[in-house]
Amino acid sequence: MIKIRPLNHLVLLLLLLISQLATLGQTAVRGKLLTPKGKPVIGASLAIKNSYDGATTDSTGQFQFETAETGKQLLQITAIGFKPLEEWLELNGNAIELRLTLKEAIDELKAVVVTAGSFEASDTKRTTVLSSIDVVTTASANADVTAALRTLPGTQQVGEKEGLFVRGGSGEEARVFIDGTLVNNFFYSALPDLATRGRFSPFLFKGTVFSSGGYSALYGQALSGALILETIDLPDQRSASLGISSVGLSGGYQHLNKKKTASWGANYGYTNLYPYFQLVKQRPDYFRIPAFHGGDANFRIKTSKTGILKFYSTVQANQLGIRTPDIDSASLKNSFGLSNYNIYTNLAWKERLGKKWKLFLGTSYSLNRDEIENRLQNQENKDQNLSEQPYVSKSFDVDARGSLLQFKTVLDRRLGSGLSVLRFGGEWLYFKDDVKFRDTITRNNLQEDQFKAGFAEMDVYITNNLAAKLGTRVEHSSLLGRANIVPRLSMAYKLGEKGQASLAYGIFYQKPERNQLLLNPDLRFTKAAHYIANYQVINSSYTFRAEVFYKKYKDLVKTFPSTTNNGEGYAKGIEFFWRDKKTIEGVDYWVSYSYLDTKRDYLNFPGSLQPNFAANHTASLVVKKFITKWKTQFNASYSFATGRPYYNIRFDQGGNKFVIADQGKTIPFNNLSLSINYLPAIGKTNAKAFTVWVLSVNNVLNQKQIFNYNYSYDGLTRRPIRPAANQFFFIGCFISFGVDRSQDVINSNL
Amino acid sequence: MKQTAFLLLLMLGSFSLFAQSEKYQKTMQQRIAEIEGAVQNGNMATLANTFERIAEAEKNQWLPFYYAAYCQVMTALLEQDKSKVDPIADKAETLLKKAETLAGGANSEINVIYSMIATAHLTVDPPARWMQYGQSSTAFLEKARAQDPANPRPLYLEGQSKFYTPEQFGGGKAAAAQVLEKAIVLFDQFKPASELHPTWGKAAAQYFLAQCK
Secondary structure, three states: OOOOHHHHHHHHHHHHHHHHHHHHOOEEEEEEEEOOOOOEOOOOEEEEOOOOOEEEOOOOOEEEEEEOOOEEEEEEEEOOOEOOEEEEEEEOOOOEEEEEEOOEOOOOOOOOOOOOOEEEEEOOOOOOOEOHHHHHHOHHHOOOHHHHHOOOOOEOOOOOOOOOOEOOOOHHHEEEEEOOEEEOOOEOOOEOOEOOOEOOOHHHEEEEEEEOOOOOOOOOOOOOEEEEEEEOOOOOOOEEEEEEEOOEEEEEEEEEOOOOOEEEEEEEEEEEOHHHHHHOOOOOEEEEEEEEEEEEEEEEEEOOOOOEEEEEEEEEEEEEEEEEEOOOOOOOEEEEEEEEEEEEEEEEEEEEEOOOEEEEEEEEEEEEEEEEEEEEEOOOOOEEOOOOOOHHHHOEEEEEEEEEEEEEEEEEEEOOOOOOEEEEEEEEEEEEEEEEEEOOOEEEEEEEEEEEEEEEEEEEEEEOOEEEEEEEEEEEEOOOOEEEEEEEEEEEEEEOOOEEEEEEEEEEEEOOOHHHHHHOOOOOOEEEEEEEEEEEEEOOOEEEEEEEEEEEEEEEEEOOOOOEEEEEEEEEEEEEEEEEOOOOOOEEEEEEEEEEEEEEEOEOOOOOEOOOOOOOEEEEEEEEEEEHHHOEEEEEEEEEEOOOEEEEEEEEOOOOEEEEEEEEEOOOEEEEEEEEEEOOOOOOOOOOEEEEEEEEEEOOOOOOOOOEEEEOOOOOOEEEEOOOOOOEEEEEEEEEEEOOHHHHHHHOOO | OHHHHHHHHHHHHHHHHHHHHHHHHHHHHHHHHHHHHHHHHOOHHHHHHHHHHHHHHHOOOHHHHHHHHHHHHHHHHHOOOHHHHHHHHHHHHHHHHHHHHHHOOOOHHHHHHHHHHHHHHHHHOHHHHHHHHHHHHHHHHHHHHHHOOOOHHHHHHHHHHHHHOOHHHOOOHHHHHHHHHHHHHHHHHOOOOOOOOOOOOHHHHHHHHHHHO
């Protein structure tokens, strides 16, 4: 008995200690968690550091818990979308009542985005206006990136010339950038009175930003708009592809290493329109059927967890020849032959340097050669050489070679802990254009330009709801011997949870066209100022945008009475966009409408005129529906534009000036296009081959389209400019074979 | 006296150690038992926070982080407002990454959750995200199965996904039933590594199987 006593004593002591531990510390903590505006923060987590004790706020932001901890303890509060908060508590058994405020974290998903002037299409998590799959499934687009953009507000339905005609701007005023660098010859070489397609496949790009004005200081030399394309990263799997269609054949292979850190691939495509032209009659007489060879190669290497090096190169060769009746004589024909070679190479590296810095290095080289052979021919297609006007200028040869080498660097520095960023860098572009022109005499003109630009831009997030982008750009052209400096400003303010308003202002310069510089080497940069206001509501089921803009052109090139920078103009308008994925079950549609009021006095215009590439009203409706039962997607698009003006601007010898001898408006433009995509393998995640069948018809209703008029030399005859054929039909089958992907999965686990 | 004091200290020390792991075991068991009911009573998010607190306090246990990630991704999958899904799924991924580090790599159970996270992202905009998240969700399940063929959860999730996939896409009730039946056989044979290791999914698999018939 006695022996045990000390132990009993000990047990007693121990029990006492334990019971004290258990009861002493029970402190009740309760309170409310609110946003600075007094709204409850729901589902927030409160935790006493290094203990299990804590709580989650309810739907009114209230919380309540008891803790056994004692003394000075740290209460940690976290909630998705909010900045974390820490609070020291003195736990001594007395109930604690707290009233805490949690500030919203500035995060990319919630923060306002500057959207004035720009449409973004990408596959990132963020809700965007168009995704890249939309580009491929827009009925009227036939897998041409820029054609899909023509269903967005701000663009014109121009069928006689390639390019994006943005808000009263000509096709030359919109430029295309791939992975940060400028692309010369984005479109296939120009043909007389026919628009050409873009050279690049939409499948090459994961992100698209289409800016119809007010774009970033990182880009320049485009008065109207910028199309900024970002190429894809590493593919998900190894694959081979094969395509056969009514216009050609294609095949390719894409390799991915086992660690999924590097890939390479190559593709080849051959397009020949001979079989198609046999079936569908074309208006011009193609004496050389269009044939295109295109090969490309790529590699993409992850240089670290955060860095990627991308290389893409394409080599293309194509030729065609068109014969059309000569406008000045019923007995003569005009024959146009084109042979084109094009090389494009792009190498870009992106890397994160530490926590704050990001580096982008890009370089690209392109080379384009157009050999044009224009002849006047008789009815037997024999060349004719006539020495009088206007025929003398109709027989000529052009050998045009253009190359562009460029380097671009952009550094990003994150400011503070939020989203604010300072971005700066520079670019150097070397343009070389060598054009040999021969009609009665041979002229050779070499033009070189070393173009340098420096830029700085700051994204300032004042709060989650208010952001501004302030930028500036300095440019110098050795060809012009001139420099410019411009401001670019934009800001956005969030109104409610989904809505936001943005404003943008900027000045944009662009070099005059090369032919104009040949006439007067002293020409200055042409100039445009943009003012844009935009309102947008986006959520996962619908998007609404309204935008008003005013654009002031200055220093446009006049070619009469002499070549000067005395031209000017304006464009203003209002645009709407509505996209809805929810209201009609399974149907995704968008509608866009643009009103444009524009006039300009440039080239040989006798005064201020609405240019022939601008329609006052343009509208598009795009509808997509996937029918699960048939594994088929049906796409339709309808585009409408009011008639565009046309002019016969003639030189009046007596008055020594240009006058409008004739003018009018074309008939309105209508185009209904349909396309069907049949995907027999969809949903079969283990399918070895994934096949897509595509059938598309442009201008289903066979509506008459007139884009403009050509006038004879004497002004007595005019002839409508129409598409090569009213309709376009396409059928194709594209198969991609995933190369033993199941094996990859097993291997990566061994 | 010295001896007594030493003994006392030793006892107190081992008691608190014992108490700590006892507390961990008990709390985890209680909370894990609450998961099943949380789908109905909407307590998933609260439970996720509870597991996260345990995880942060324990510091070197992967299971509480695993359960926190599981409850968080369930919250994402149950969320009706699709615009909220991405951040919740991102949070689940952050927690799961911690579990992965503590577990010494992504094991079969962890890959199951990665698959569910991809599915959550997919539900936000299926037509646009199918290519990316549909494929990665399937790949994670395949990986989970390859790592542990006895794990019934990859099969259950495959069956559930087949249940929601139209027949034309290789899904449908008949196809789902086949997979779910196999999953239930595995559930019956499944022996968790400890009382705290994942066992969830059987009731749901039975529910979906009943719906197939």
